[in-house]
Structure formats: structure tokens, C-alpha cells
Amino acid sequence: xxxxxxxxxxxxxxxxxxxxxxxxxxxxxxxxxxxxxxxxxxxxxxxxxxxxxxxxxxxxxxxxxxxxxxxxxxxxxxxxxxxxxxxxxxxxxxxxxxxxxxxxxxxxxxxxxxxxxxxxxxxxxxxxxxxxxxxxxxxxxxxxxxxxxxxxxxxxxxxxxxxxxxxxxxxxxxxxxxxxxxxxxxxxxxxxxxxxxxxxxxxxxxxxxxxxxxxxxxxxxxxxxxxxxxxxxxxxxxxxxx
Numbered sequence: 001x002x003x004x005x006x007x008x009x010x011x012x013x014x015x016x017x018x019x020x021x022x023x024x025x026x027x028x029x030x031x032x033x034x035x036x037x038x039x040x041x042x043x044x045x046x047x048x049x050x051x052x053x054x055x056x057x058x059x060x061x062x063x064x065x066x067x068x069x070x071x072x073x074x075x076x077x078x079x080x081x082x083x084x085x086x087x088x089x090x091x092x093x094x095x096x097x098x099x100x101x102x103x104x105x106x107x108x109x110x111x112x113x114x115x116x117x118x119x120x121x122x123x124x125x126x127x128x129x130x131x132x133x134x135x136x137x138x139x140x141x142x143x144x145x146x147x148x149x150x151x152x153x154x155x156x157x158x159x160x161x162x163x164x165x166x167x168x169x170x171x172x173x174x175x176x177x178x179x180x181x182x183x184x185x186x187x188x189x190x191x192x193x194x195x196x197x198x199x200x201x202x203x204x205x206x207x208x209x210x211x212x213x214x215x216x217x218x219x220x221x222x223x224x225x226x227x228x229x230x231x232x233x234x235x236x237x238x239x240x241x242x
Contacts, residue, residue, distance in 0.1 A: 004122040010129055012138040013078040015039065017122050023066040034059040035194070035228060038180050038187050040079035040087065042072040042097060044125070046113050048106035049097035051079075053090030054181040058230050068113065072125055076187075077143035077179040081134040087181035101132050139179050146172070147187070154192045155214030158184060193228035196221055200233050 006014040024030050036059065041052045046068065080087050082100055097104035112124045146165050149156070156164070161184065162172045176184045192213050199209045210221035225233050 002118055004118070004126075006126055007130075010126060012140050013074060013081065014126075014129065015073045015075045015078070017070065017072050017125055019068065019070040019118050019121065021068040022063045024064055028064075030063040032061045032063060033230060034061070036190060038076045038182050038190075040074045040090070040181065042074070042104075042129075044070045044097075044109045044113055046110060049104055049109035050094045051090065051097055051100055053087070053093045053095075055092055056182060056186060057092075058228065070113065070121060070125070072129065075140045075144070076147060077140045078138060079181075080179040081136050081138050082132055084135060086178040088177045091181050103128065103131070139175065143175070143180060146184070147191075150184075150188055150191045151195070154188070154195045155212065157214070158188065161188075189224055190228050192221075193225045196225055196233060197229060197236065200237055206233055 002019045004017040004019075006016065022030065036055050036057060038054050040054060043050055043052055052071075077087075083090075097109070098106075108128065112121055112128075115121055115124075142165070146161065149161050149164050158172070159169055162169045165172070167175070172184060176182065176187070180187075192215070195213055196206075196209055199212070200206065206221065207218045210218045213221065215221040215224075222232050225236070229236050231239065
């Protein structure tokens, strides 16, 4: 996978561009597991383009043969300025990219993906996004500040996170429904599971980790870890050699 950072003008909206190219030997396949994150992606293939809303379940893609796929990953909240509707409307859904703007049609996608120089592909994609009209100012700075609080103090309950950011819980819920597409409750669950994964690599001692992250008990942590990652903590660390 190759990644490209967006130009300065697009950084309020975009996280990065990713491009994956593969060539798998005949009669074999390569499974690719993706942990769900609160980001919308504009995905391009050789046939067209689509907008993928936030996926709330772990994804498994199986690569076979040869191919290439690219995606613009929006920051949490970064897609909302380009949409007329709350981002929650496309949660767990995919829609044609030209439903966002007519310029993002299949012919445009094929043209972008036809070149072999990934740098040129990146330039074309960033230029296309820069030309799109926006319907509201981005609120990614506020969303990022809230998520930084979640990462820095994953044990905090939602009410404390809202208070730390100068918001009430209802306003916080509306912000994430409209701008991000999923609830902060779900995001916090993912963050705590990923924090447990990192802490398990460095520290071990799952009961203590569960307590540090604010879980009711180790079984609660194990259940949410498995939902996010696909395996219980011990099996995951053994499989990944950590």
C-alpha cells in the first residue's frame, strides 16, 4: 500500500489517499482484514467510483488475481461539507460517487486509474476534490479534539468527554450523527479495543488493562476486543507474533 498526503487546502477534509496494487499467484488468494474506523472513503477501481460510508463491522476482503484500487480517506467529519445530508444516512452503505457530484462519474474514475504513475493518480484525485462545492464549513478540528480526548483518556465516560470539550451530551451526539456518521459511543468502543491491543503488546496482564481502560471487567473487554479485531486478545497477539 502507498499513501499520499493531501495538499494543505484539503487537510481540513482529507486524511490521506491510499493505493493498493496486487498480483496474487494463480489459485491462491490473500485475505485482508480491516478494523472499522470512523472514516468515509471515496473508492476508485478500474470500473468506477463509489463513496463508502463508515463501516461499523470489521471488514474482510479477499484479493485474487491482479488489480488496483485507490481511496481517498476523509477525516472523521471531513465528508460532511460535501454532503447535503447527515453522514449517518450512508453508514454501512455504498453509493455511486457521481451522486455526490456529477464530475465524479465512471469515466473520470477510469481516467484517474489508467495511469501507472501513482503520483499522477494522486494529483488528479486531489484536484478533483478541490473543485467540488462545499455546503458547510468543516468541523474536523472540533471532532479531532474530541477524538484526541478519547485516545488520551480512553477510560472516560461520554459525559466526561462532552464536559472536557465544553459540550453537553446531546450536542455531542448530534455532532457525530451529522458530521461523522456514527456515535461517539461506538468510536469510544473501537478506541478502547485498539488501546487494549497496544497495551497488551507492551504490558500484558489483561485484567489490569481492562481496569485501566474503564471496562467493567476483563470479560467485557475481551468481548469488545473480539468484536473490533476479530479474535480474543490472547489469540490476536499470538497470531500477530506480538
